[in-house]
Amino acid sequence: MRVTIKDIAKKVGVTPATVSMVINNSPKISQRTRELVLAAIKDMNYHPNYIGRSLVKGKTNNIAVVASFFASLFALESVRGIESNLRNTQYNLILYSTRGIEENENDMLRRIFYERRADGLIIISLKMQKELLEEFKKEGIPIVFVEEIVEGAPTVKFKNIKGAYMATEQFIKTNRKKIGLIIGESGQNAEERMKGYREALEDYGYPYDEGLVARVANYTFEDGEKSLKQLVKKNPKMDAVFCAAGDVTAIGVMDEAKDEGIKIPDDLAVIGYDDIYISNLTNPGLTTIRQPIAQMGSQAFDVLIGMINGTIPYESKIVSFEPEIIIRESV
């Protein structure tokens, strides 16, 4: 049996209540008793059982982070950002992964809620039923969404419109004339990046051409190869591609270009999205839009803690982060 508050009490000759008060720094404990108790605690190597504590306090000191997969760059970096702000708090992180199965989602959230598994949630790139959010709000369990906007709770996200605008503008300013776009086939992000692309074209008097857009489903290397093939076939004069689907796909584009004898950046300029580690290592280096994901994760955590402490209201509010264009040789 591990040592409990009772063992300490017995050893010192006080009651568990007194020990508890010492542990919780109650001011109304005599110096002498405090010292005795503290000594016994150290002596017997006592640590409070957080479950017992949670039960009576109605708090778990756990923050749940929910995502489809944690083995993605985005989720991982977010967790890293959250982690970095975790130090010096009493909170722990519990990871819930839906494994990409949409039906899991609301079930999982429901369980976290009803089984009281966390004091607050950070939900990454997932939606939530409105009624379920209402239940969380009613009980005062705060939620911060990342990259998805859900009415009634704060969201931390990136300015995708701006990022796409910057990329497109970069092409225009370097005199590219026919700018292709490779982009995800659905989702809030894809819509926003599409919007940024179109806005830039419009602002500079470029026509929008459906034929210059390739949609991808999986954001893979192969998606990039396939898309480029398809785009050059339709548009022999295309001299730039903005791969809003991400750097991995952009690298597929570059690879395919090499196979087809298309020179980068002379014949074709390429810009990706994400600035993954390897984008700096490709040849030529990939120009891309970088997002400070970890920083955004930290912010999500801070907002959540603010909500838990009552200093930040439980309401719709969007905290957005600026993208940055990283110029390398592909452009």
Added chain:
Amino acid sequence: MRVTIKDIAKKVGVTPATVSMVINNSPKISQRTRELVLAAIKDMNYHPNYIGRSLVKGKTNNIAVVASFFASLFALESVRGIESNLRNTQYNLILYSTRGIEENENDMLRRIFYERRADGLIIISLKMQKELLEEFKKEGIPIVFVEEIVEGAPTVKFKNIKGAYMATEQFIKTNRKKIGLIIGESGQNAEERMKGYREALEDYGYPYDEGLVARVANYTFEDGEKSLKQLVKKNPKMDAVFCAAGDVTAIGVMDEAKDEGIKIPDDLAVIGYDDIYISNLTNPGLTTIRQPIAQMGSQAFDVLIGMINGTIPYESKIVSFEPEIIIRESV
């Protein structure tokens, strides 16, 4: 207030004990009572509070995963592997990151233990004090180590010696004469890979030459550039480099080679370690040693569950995984 077992009991007109037995599928509950209780549970949207349950059962249903950082390929892939086996179990993952601070390590483990935060631990690439492990064993809290061997508990790891042997042998079989090595300056892994390299040399009658070895500290791209510079300076006739420090460093080597006009693989053959995503995209493609990290993570989880269930003994035992050589154009 959220609904508890008492509310259900009151509504159905039984005692909480009866409700509890229904929830736990006790066979000695009449069909009729069971149905009534189940109906009420559904009706009132009752979910058992896991804290109450944990307190009485002495189980948390949490698995702690401890690593220095989760933002590394290795930790990430491990988590992915663990995640994939988590489904259909009642367990959740809690991530503890020491953030690379060694002093955090034992403190953190101690807290997990004394505060009873997890039913079992998976410790990735970290050591542990022997006495602390003894405490865990005494209380029956299982630990599985990944990539580190600690006396008294099972370890899941890769055959680094074999991986390094395969790489070196590949050079020898393709008639390379002077084989350089770039390797981490400390750690169990580095030692093992060094051993594999030396064993292969010896088996084929090659001399071991200290001057052909470069030690790196950070496993970075720059480490690769610097190391190659240093190696070719000392060994103008070197015609192969095994970069046991990993693919990122190997890519640095290839980049530096290009700058110096060294042709790969004609003048210099290169083999990396890890098979990161981009290794397939370099030019030429990087030959490398691949480790099934996610699979190893799954296995670590299975071993841990086996220990929790008592089907696997709590003792030193090494489960090793085979590396695989992925041959591309750099060789």
Added chain:
DNA sequence: TTGTATGCGTTATCAA
């Protein structure tokens, strides 16, 4: 088959 009583480890409310 169900109810009663008790305990898990801690904190909080009161009384002393």
Added chain:
DNA sequence: TTGATAACGCATACAA
């Protein structure tokens, strides 16, 4: 300043 007692939500041994 400290002690006695109850409570958090649930599970279990035992009695009925």
